[in-house]
Amino acid sequence: MSVQRIPGFNPMFRLQWEKAQDSYVLLYPEGMIKLNPSAGEILARVDGQRSEAEITAALQQAFPDADSLAGDVREFMEVAREQNWIRFL
Amino acid sequence: MNRTGSVSSSLSPVSGCLPDVEPKPAGQPLWLLAELTYKCPLQCPYCSNPLDFSASGQELSTEQWVQVLRQAREMGAAQLGFSGGEPLTRPDLNELIQEARHLGYYSNLITSGLGLNERKLEQFRASGLDHIQVSFQASDAEVNNMLAGSAKAFEQKLKMAREVKANGYPMVLNFVTHRHNIDRIDRIIELCVELGADYVELATCQYYGWAFENREQLMPSRAQLERAERITNEYRARLEAAGNPIKLIFVTPDYYEERPKGCMNGWGQIFLTVTPDGTALPCHSARQLPVQFPNVKDRSLEDIWYRSFGFNKYRGDDWMKEPCRSCDEKGKDFGGCRCQAYMLTGDAANADPVCSKSAHHGKILQARSEAEVPTDTPMTFRNERNSRVFCRSD
Numbered sequence A: 001m002s003v004q005r006i007p008g009f010n011p012m013f014r015l016q017w018e019k020a021q022d023s024y025v026l027l028y029p030e031g032m033i034k035l036n037p038s039a040g041e042i043l044a045r046v047d048g049q050r051s052e053a054e055i056t057a058a059l060q061q062a063f064p065d066a067d068s069l070a071g072d073v074r075e076f077m078e079v080a081r082e083q084n085w086i087r088f089l
Numbered sequence B: 001m002n003r004t005g006s007v008s009s010s011l012s013p014v015s016g017c018l019p020d021v022e023p024k025p026a027g028q029p030l031w032l033l034a035e036l037t038y039k040c041p042l043q044c045p046y047c048s049n050p051l052d053f054s055a056s057g058q059e060l061s062t063e064q065w066v067q068v069l070r071q072a073r074e075m076g077a078a079q080l081g082f083s084g085g086e087p088l089t090r091p092d093l094n095e096l097i098q099e100a101r102h103l104g105y106y107s108n109l110i111t112s113g114l115g116l117n118e119r120k121l122e123q124f125r126a127s128g129l130d131h132i133q134v135s136f137q138a139s140d141a142e143v144n145n146m147l148a149g150s151a152k153a154f155e156q157k158l159k160m161a162r163e164v165k166a167n168g169y170p171m172v173l174n175f176v177t178h179r180h181n182i183d184r185i186d187r188i189i190e191l192c193v194e195l196g197a198d199y200v201e202l203a204t205c206q207y208y209g210w211a212f213e214n215r216e217q218l219m220p221s222r223a224q225l226e227r228a229e230r231i232t233n234e235y236r237a238r239l240e241a242a243g244n245p246i247k248l249i250f251v252t253p254d255y256y257e258e259r260p261k262g263c264m265n266g267w268g269q270i271f272l273t274v275t276p277d278g279t280a281l282p283c284h285s286a287r288q289l290p291v292q293f294p295n296v297k298d299r300s301l302e303d304i305w306y307r308s309f310g311f312n313k314y315r316g317d318d319w320m321k322e323p324c325r326s327c328d329e330k331g332k333d334f335g336g337c338r339c340q341a342y343m344l345t346g347d348a349a350n351a352d353p354v355c356s357k358s359a360h361h362g363k364i365l366q367a368r369s370e371a372e373v374p375t376d377t378p379m380t381f382r383n384e385r386n387s388r389v390f391c392r393s394d
Ligand code: SF4
Pocket: B040, B041, B042, B043, B044, B046, B047, B048, B049, B084, B085, B086, B112, B382
């Protein structure tokens, strides 16, 4: 598994910030998943252009106080792929 | 709808409006079902529309629907269903889709496919429609058309399902199953795979509205149901092994359960329906209850959701009677479905008789045994003429 791989959304899902729920949600046919803050921050940077490594770097920059995030991002990417939210392009 | 479990609300009820009742804790209306019209070219005998739909008042105008969408979004609604009747019969559907996208909804069009064409599919896509659910009556033209009361329906549905995918929409195919089509479940699944559905709802019909009238002719036997579930599981395993991401969702009728479903995730907790004439309901079949429900023409949605009598009536659990009142499962199923309790026991505050603890559970057992002995009585089709028979004369 290379950190150069590029994640993109499964077109079935739409990520959106929901003010009323104070969180990111994933919307899909007749359903909604409320994301926890770290999952939301990672997915918000998935755009079908940036690689996993670039996403990790962007997060590291946004949250300078956090320890190394690479492991967390990789783990989450696997979960997100299993859930079919994202695919690797 | 995924239950997020968050029921706190950031919206504090505004003062100035006197509540009908003491407001009870409510979640946010995350789900808005907009029943745009009762007009429909089909006549499904299991339609969930009210029996007396033909007596319903004038449909809301475009401007009134836009207001409803705005207010609900403001209150937290994120999922929007355009339904009916057949929503395609509303000439302003495209305008409402545009407004929905503009407001940030995930919009779902729930359609029979009749009245759909390639031009509309492209137009709706450009306007921001997110998903289309096409409902089928059966897997072959003959049964489908018999059930839908239309000769060309099946062909049109197939064509439109293909076009929906060609336009890049996620697609849910919905098959309402019952004793006349459930034995063809293999064929139904194969058809869905062939059409490229993303999700398939194999929903054994629930007995509300017209389906309740036709229950005897619709309810499958236990053997039929078990066979269908087994075949669905076999297909699931086979499709997954082949790497096909299609999801098969099998919905058993609660008549074969010993505990009721947690209806609507609780009365007035996440779900809001607005009917063609503007009546607001906590569930799309609640209209049949002897409860006065508010109308969006008279008051704001916010006021309706938090402070109306109808939306507070069965919130929480102090309305409950025994056996629910002292039952340790009441937090899980909320005593089941109010409409089913009303239809089968005459009192909406009773336990849903699906529950084996209910004193009326015998009604369910009786329906089950009737389903073992098929009858030949004809079905009552959902149309204007039959609806007028059900209208309360006033
Ligand atoms: S269930 Fe059938 S008759 Fe009822 S609105 Fe849907 S398509 Fe029309």
